[in-house]
Amino acid sequence: NAGVMQNPRHLVRRRGQEARLRCSPMKGHSHVYWYRQLPEEGLKFMVYLQKENIIDESGMPKERFSAEFPKEGPSILRIQQVVRGDSAAYFCASSEGVSSYEQYFGPGTRLTVT
Amino acid sequence: KNQVEQSPQSLIILEGKNCTLQCNYTVSPFSNLRWYKQDTGRGPVSLTIMTFSENTKSNGRYTATLDADTKQSSLHITASQLSDSASYICVVTSQAGTALIFGKGTTLSVSS
Numbered sequence: 001n002a003g004v005m006q007n008p009r010h011l012v013r014r015r016g017q018e019a020r021l022r023c024s025p026m027k028g029h030s031h032v033y034w035y036r037q038l039p040e041e042g043l044k045f046m047v048y049l050q051k052e053n054i055i056d057e058s059g060m061p062k063e064r065f066s067a068e069f070p071k072e073g074p075s076i077l078r079i080q081q082v083v084r085g086d087s088a089a090y091f092c093a094s095s096e097g098v099s100s101y102e103q104y105f106g107p108g109t110r111l112t113v114t
Numbered sequence: 115k116n117q118v119e120q121s122p123q124s125l126i127i128l129e130g131k132n133c134t135l136q137c138n139y140t141v142s143p144f145s146n147l148r149w150y151k152q153d154t155g156r157g158p159v160s161l162t163i164m165t166f167s168e169n170t171k172s173n174g175r176y177t178a179t180l181d182a183d184t185k186q187s188s189l190h191i192t193a194s195q196l197s198d199s200a201s202y203i204c205v206v207t208s209q210a211g212t213a214l215i216f217g218k219g220t221t222l223s224v225s226s
Contacts, residue, residue, distance in 0.1 A: 004157070033214075042118075042203065043158070045213035056213060091157050103214070105150075105157030 002027070004094050004106035005074075012112045013082050021077040021109045025094030032075045033103060034067055037089040048098075049075060082113045117141070118206050118217035126223045131194055135220045137187040137204030145207040149178050149189045152201045152219065161189070161202075194224045 005024040013019050025032050030051050035043040048056040049069040060067070064082075069075040079086055089110050093103040118139045127133050139147070146165045150158035162171045162178040164187075170179045175192045189202055201219040208215070 035214075035216075040218075042216040042218040043214075044216070048213065059213060093157075102160055102163065105159070107157050108155075 004092060004104050006090075006092050006106035006109050008109060009107060010110050010112070012114060014114055015083055016081050019079040019082050019086070019111055021079075021090050021092075021111070023075040023077070023092030023094075023106060025075070025092075026104055029094035029096055029104075031095045031098060031101075032069050033093045033095075034075075034077050035091045035093065037091060037108075039088070043091060046077075079111075082111075084113050087111055087113045118204055118215050120202075120204050120217040120220050122220060123218070124221040124223070126225060127194055129194060129196055129224050129226050132190065132192050133194060133222065135189045135191075135202050135204075135222070137189070137217060139185050139187070139204070139206045139215075139217075141185075141206040141208045141215055143209040144182065144185075145209045147178075147180055147187050148205040148207075148214070149176070149187075150203040150205060152203055154200070158203055191222075194222075196224050196226060198222060199224045 007022050032049045034046040037043045045059040047060050047067045064080045066078045089108045091108045093105045095101040095103045121136045148163045149161040152158040161173050161176050164171050164180045166182045177190045180187045201221050203219040204217040205214045
């Protein structure tokens, strides 16, 4: 029973390039959450998605960031025209339901913008 | 503003000793409180989850307590092991939303 999978584990991008982060939830989970962890900071909620729907994107920056969770395939967090401040660890979590349900975290993708 | 504050920021203890980590929150209305363990370079792993009606919950050597009146929680680790060295994160969910609100964590180092 594989856990939450994220890839790549490490990603290096030059300023101005695009970054695509992938997350495959645990089997049977249809709820996906993305979090960002800046150095020396706690995790910050970005977006919550169910299959084909964005439920809560209150933590997403207004520009350059987007997320999707298609009917088939992994959830994608996309960052366009990356800047140095985007360097962080991005974690994905999945759950069977919301709020009171357990969220299981992936190993994270560490994005470095040079 | 909904906040979760943890103390101490870091802690060093000898193997075999007990320790208690603290969490204060201002999230309201409150739904549940979770403690996670995060090893360096890895994603958080859940230790306990408590609703507002629960006062205590145990998971092996980890025992979490919750006082919803004072908005405080603690995580007690018994007979610490070297593998307990990690960051311990207090996380609160409000009834108003689906987002988890994370504290910055307490970094625990267990030495032999």
